[in-house]
Amino acid sequence: MVTLMNKLQKIGRFCFDIVYPNRCPCCNEFLVWNEYLCDKCRKKVLIDISELCRKCGKHKKECICASLLKYDEAVAIAYYEDEARNGLLVMKDSRNKNFGIFAGERLGQYVKQNSSWQSCDGIVPVPMDRRSKFLRGYNQAEVIASEMSFVTGIPVMNNCLIKTHGYRVQHTLNAEDRKKNTESFLPMGLDLEGMRIILCDDILTTGNTLSRCAEILKMCGAKTVYAAVAATVRRKREE
Ligand SMILES: [Zn+2]
Ligand SMILES: [Zn+2]
DSSP states (O other): HHHHHHHHHHHHHHHHHSOOOOTTTTTTTTTTTOOOHHHHHHHHHHOOGGGGGGOOOGGGGGOOOGGOOSSSSEEEEEEEHHHHHHHHHHHHHHHOOOHHHHHHHHHHHHHHOHHHHOOOOOEEEEEOOOHHHHHSSOHHHHHHHHHHHHHOOBBBBOOSSSOOOOSGGGGGGGGHHHHHHHHHHEOOOOOTTEEEEEEEEEESSSSSSHHHHHHHHHHHTTSEEEEEEOOOOOOOOOO
């Protein structure tokens, strides 16, 4: 079913391209219909994954493992800067989903090369709240997850987590609590006993969102939660 949907999407993409030409989401160059990024941007975006801490997914020099994250391992294909940042911002502001599909494909290839990841039971995209999803028209984490699923054959599970707006009165909270209050995730009641899950999101910054979601998935019984993200934020650059 997933495969059929994906094939239909690709046919749709071909037809769509006749009317709206395909462009690189990072530099806005024209592309042929079946490419997601131009050659130049693809080379600039992809990082050496061995630079990342295998557990937290941040650059090794900025490891955040000490903050007791609830996910077990993490990976990203890009740093959230320059072309990759453009690609993800374009995905939020317009309907050009190329960067998400490109990232999902690359993450899927990573999963296939790692037997502990490939043996996972489901891919869970970090949810958006209903209002934001309605306004944008789609959840970018779902775009990445569905392409990962196409590459790996691991099903997407959209029935594990929901995101709601915080319910406490905002003005009684300080700035940090306000931020937390607007990001509240809840389980949807599915039993995940013994399951191995790949959690999927677009950007890894502090790890808080992924950690909170992983914690809920584990409360629902998940044994292992890996995190796959398109881009990881690094503060300092090595020139
Ligand atoms: Zn480009
Ligand atoms: Zn780490």
